[in-house]
Amino acid sequence: xxxPARLLVCGCLLLSLxxxxxxxxxxxxxxxxxxxxxxxxxxxxxxxxxxxxxWKHVKKIDHLLPGEHVATxxxxxxxxxxxxxxxxxITHVGPIEDITNxxxxxxxxxxxxxxxxxxxxxxxxxxGSLALLTGKVALNNRFHIGPHMSIATVxxxxxxxxxxxxxxxxxxIGKALLKHxxxxxxPRTGRxxxxxxxxxxxxxxxxxMAAGDTSPYHFSIYVLKESGKNASSLPxxxxxxxxxxxxxxxxxxxxxxxxxxxxxxxxxxxxxESYQALLADSATSIASLKDIMSRDxxxxxxxxxxxxxxxxxxxxxxxxxxxxxxxxxxxxxxxQYADPVRxxxxxxxxxxxxxxxxxxxxxxxxTDMVTVVQSLIHGPxxxxxxxxxxxxxxxxxxxxx
Amino acid sequence: MPFTSFSSDAAIRxxxxxLAILIGLGLAGEPGLVLADTPASCPASFAPTASRxxxxxxxxxxxxxxxxxxxxxxxxxxxxxxxxxxxxxESTGGKRFDTPPPAGTPDGSYYAPQGTTIRFDFSSLQAQGxxxxxxxxxxxxxxxxxxxxxxxxIAGLRPGHAYHWKLGGRHSSWHGDFQLxxxxxxxxxxxxxxxxxxxxxxxxxxxxxxxxxxxxxxxxANRDQILTQLRNGQ
Numbered sequence: 001x002x003x004p005a006r007l008l009v010c011g012c013l014l015l016s017l018x019x020x021x022x023x024x025x026x027x028x029x030x031x032x033x034x035x036x037x038x039x040x041x042x043x044x045x046x047x048x049x050x051x052x053x054x055w056k057h058v059k060k061i062d063h064l065l066p067g068e069h070v071a072t073x074x075x076x077x078x079x080x081x082x083x084x085x086x087x088x089x090i091t092h093v094g095p096i097e098d099i100t101n102x103x104x105x106x107x108x109x110x111x112x113x114x115x116x117x118x119x120x121x122x123x124x125x126x127x128g129s130l131a132l133l134t135g136k137v138a139l140n141n142r143f144h145i146g147p148h149m150s151i152a153t154v155x156x157x158x159x160x161x162x163x164x165x166x167x168x169x170x171x172x173i174g175k176a177l178l179k180h181x182x183x184x185x186x187p188r189t190g191r192x193x194x195x196x197x198x199x200x201x202x203x204x205x206x207x208x209m210a211a212g213d214t215s216p217y218h219f220s221i222y223v224l225k226e227s228g229k230n231a232s233s234l235p236x237x238x239x240x241x242x243x244x245x246x247x248x249x250x251x252x253x254x255x256x257x258x259x260x261x262x263x264x265x266x267x268x269x270x271x272x273e274s275y276q277a278l279l280a281d282s283a284t285s286i287a288s289l290k291d292i293m294s295r296d297x298x299x300x301x302x303x304x305x306x307x308x309x310x311x312x313x314x315x316x317x318x319x320x321x322x323x324x325x326x327x328x329x330x331x332x333x334x335x336q337y338a339d340p341v342r343x344x345x346x347x348x349x350x351x352x353x354x355x356x357x358x359x360x361x362x363x364x365x366x367t368d369m370v371t372v373v374q375s376l377i378h379g380p381x382x383x384x385x386x387x388x389x390x391x392x393x394x395x396x397x398x399x400x401x
Numbered sequence: 402m403p404f405t406s407f408s409s410d411a412a413i414r415x416x417x418x419x420l421a422i423l424i425g426l427g428l429a430g431e432p433g434l435v436l437a438d439t440p441a442s443c444p445a446s447f448a449p450t451a452s453r454x455x456x457x458x459x460x461x462x463x464x465x466x467x468x469x470x471x472x473x474x475x476x477x478x479x480x481x482x483x484x485x486x487x488x489x490x491e492s493t494g495g496k497r498f499d500t501p502p503p504a505g506t507p508d509g510s511y512y513a514p515q516g517t518t519i520r521f522d523f524s525s526l527q528a529q530g531x532x533x534x535x536x537x538x539x540x541x542x543x544x545x546x547x548x549x550x551x552x553x554x555i556a557g558l559r560p561g562h563a564y565h566w567k568l569g570g571r572h573s574s575w576h577g578d579f580q581l582x583x584x585x586x587x588x589x590x591x592x593x594x595x596x597x598x599x600x601x602x603x604x605x606x607x608x609x610x611x612x613x614x615x616x617x618x619x620x621x622a623n624r625d626q627i628l629t630q631l632r633n634g635q
Contacts, residue, residue: 177495180489183482183483183485183486183489184486192619225616225619225621226621227508227509227510227511227577227579227621227622227625228499228501228502228508228509228577229499229578230497230498230499230501231497231498232495232496232497232498233495233496234495240495242509243509243619243621244508244509247619258498261498262496262498265496270496271495271496321496322496325496354499355499355500355567355574355575355576356535356567356569356574356576357574384497384499384500384573386572386573386574387574
């Protein structure tokens with residue numbers, strides 16, 4: 001095997017499918033392939049595959065988040081503190097995709113119209129997609145339909161594009177990130193806390209109502225002791241809001257849009273995809289790095305070329321996700337403000353709350369040294385499209401949501 | 402804003418305990434310093450960080466001053482969480498709606514130390530090729546400058562008034578709204594800060610306590626300015 005590390009992720013994915021197949025046998029088939037199935041039995045919560053087993057070892061962090069408040073849940077917690085939603089989430093089957101393009105590592109053109117509000121989740125769908133892809137490549141190679149392709153390479157690249165990280169692992173990643181921020185969380189007991197959480201929970205409730213009850217997540221909302229009116233989302237259903245967004249000067253429309261935007265990130269599994277991509281890309285990146293270093297490690301240009309290579313695979317990934325989350329938020333806004341006049345006014349308010357449009361700004365380029373280095377330092381999650389780009393996308397959505 | 406945030410359990414203490422604290426205040430010889438709690442009930446601990454940096458020096462100074470010897474009005478829980486904020490850095494992870502401005506940039510409710518003068522520090526954004534800074538009061542532009550200096554002091558602002566600022570870089574933009582505290586609320590903050598200034602603690606410890614006051618008052622931009630300075634060893 002030429003690059004054993006490059007196949008690590010694919011191997012783990014395939015291994016994770018074996019127990020999932022057993023679970024599939026216990027699962028009632030949904031009438032609609034796009035809808036989640038419901039487990040007939042939840043007596044074997046550990047049968048989620050290798051990744052879930054791995055995450056169970058670090059699941060102790062559940063107990064390290066004092067005062068976690070679930071604003072709205074679809075079901076009550078069980079006596080042992082676990083949430084039934086977790087045992088439902090993993091049974092999502094997801095559709096089988098016909099993967100037609102595997103190039104460019106994890107780079108992906110996301111649907112900026114948000115045609116589907118909730119991204120399909122499920123290892124079984126991923127398994128089917130990979131099996132279909134493998135069959136196509138094998139047929140191609142056997143009958144010389146096109147250029148010969150390495151099945152291993154094609155499958156490993158495709159695996160970066162599929163949703164295969166189990167939902168419990170998503171939640172654990174979110175909780176671990178939240179734990180890092182827990183000193184920033186505003187207590188509910190103070191004057192500001194009472195006001196802010198009342199507004200935050202009302203906003204979340206409104207957005208959830210618009211999103212419908214088919215979400216596989218139960219959402220938790222936290223108010224951070226941060227100035228500004230920012231909002232953020234963590235994998236698995238955690239939303240964080242700056243206290244100014246829901247404080248005394250609460251603007252329900254602005255708060256609604258921002259919570260809808262963040263909920264869309266979660267429902268589209270955006271950050272989870274980033275983590276999956278990091279796992280998948282790191283395997284191939286290590287191989288790429290070895291390759292580059294074996295050529296000429298002493299030259300700065302070589303290292304820059306590698307940095308540029310990494311950055312170029314990730315920049316569009318994040319920016320496209322922001323536009324998609326905006327589009328999904330517009331869809332949710334449209335449900336909240338059904339009256340066209342109110343909807344138009346609400347979108348005008350949202351637009352005016354965005355950052356300034358830059359006159360004379362130059363478009364971001366992937367070859368800009370500063371951009372390359374900063375994107376590597378800050379990670380793949382921080383790149384935002386410019387306001388002009390966001391406005392254009394919002395207006396296109398507002399015309400035909 | 403009422404002065405009720407000495408500690409969360411202080412309100413239920415009998416009057417004689419408060420008197421004892423006041424006597425202790427006199428014995429301590431430092432205005433504003435009180436021995437608030439027994440060490441066992443004090444959650445604040447300032448373990449030195451592993452790295453050799455300014456935080457390690459601050460931890461050593463805070464360790465010399467008993468952790469529970471609080472500046473009057475600083476809740477001990479704030480000190481504990483503030484220390485974690487200082488050592489952990491800014492919030493991490495997540496998909497954010499907006500690109501946040503540098504920590505400490507005036508945003509939200511803001512306390513101006515000199516009453517009407519505020520300070521913007523964009524030094525961490527200089528590599529972004531900053532092009533224009535605009536400060537507006539409603540629809541009226543008060544300042545429109547290009548190029549943008551690393552640090553910009555702005556005087557003559559009106560307390561209790563809301564302002565909006567925008568900053569444009571080569572590729573990105575930032576914006577924020579801030580409101581200078583009205584004089585009545587600012588007076589109480591000033592009193593709390595004066596008690597800290599009057600103490601004989603090292604300046605970095607005073608700064609840490611000031612950040613705790615700002616955190617308690619919901620003046621997060623002011624708090625973050627100090628935390629940034631402490632992280633940078635200033």
